[in-house]
Amino acid sequence: MEWRESDKVIIVEGSSDKKRVQLVLNEEVEVVCTNGTISQVKLDEFVEEFEDRDVYIFFDADQSGEKLRKQFKRELPEARHMYINKMYKEVASAPLHHLASVLLAANIDVKVQFLEQRVNE
Template identity: 65%
Template sequence: MTESKKVVIVEGKSDKLKIKQLINEPVDIICTNGTISLTRLDELAEDLYEKDVYILVDADESGEKLRKQLKRELPEAFHIYIDKVYKEVASAPNDHLADILLRANIRVHAKFL
């Protein structure tokens, strides 16, 4: 039995740390640090081939810009959106993040639901 390999792409280290504590399955979390070069994207695209890729970025201008770029380069990726009220992944409440991750078919620790 092969386990599905999932990858979540986030903007910053604080987003990565926040998401990591919620997830209850093996998931790679990749930080773009807000921007990503075409070279890095090409490398990523190769690494991400045949993996389930999820994009989770901030609900602000820079997050939307990054999301558009990732949409072009990784058209198969699944996009997860936080409520615009929270603006940033790192400042969104754990229960909100756990809920949207669960809806994206990513297992989370029950205590966050």
Template identity: 60%
Template sequence: MNDSYPNKVLIVEGKSDKQKVGSIVKEPIEIICTNGTISVTKMDELIDFLEDKDVYILVDADEAGEKLRKQFKRELPQAEHLYIDRMYREVATSPVKHLATVLLGANIDVHTEVLEMGKQING
């Protein structure tokens, strides 16, 4: 295994989700965007890549997000699913403090300033 790559991988739907979560997370983690959907070919490639990694799924609390989550539950049963509060619907529009709390709950290290002040780092 190559130690220069993070052992944790977080899968999100969109680029704005990736940017928001990336500004909160403190530890090395690879954030992968599905861009809303994922083909069978792409899923197969992803499964091979994720084989020895800790995988977390963080998708929107809407119909498209739930469809994607079900696909990941079938194809990557070992992945840990993280949930935002349904009232926020989208990862990108969730308050940073809420996202930080969700990530901490999965033992993903976050910038403490986010919890203290509710502000994004680098943005």
């Protein structure tokens, strides 16, 4: 099988967010981390690297997440923003069924067992 770059990329804050999101994905999506903060140089690299792809922003519902979100809205205005429920605060600590619902709402394919998990609770 030939490897090909995914058309979709999800940008998250940290590696724990990345691991959590990857658990529920059911399609090839690149997940990249900002590692909490991002320099203008790195942001410019992201803009250049992802200009021909569908970019999704998925940050925590806290002050640092909102600060990053504002930077990305300015530099990547075509990116789609996904929001974690404020009651969970962090992508990494949100229930998998919630992550799956948010991703599915953005037309990203998720593993069905995480959607069924919510129904069975």
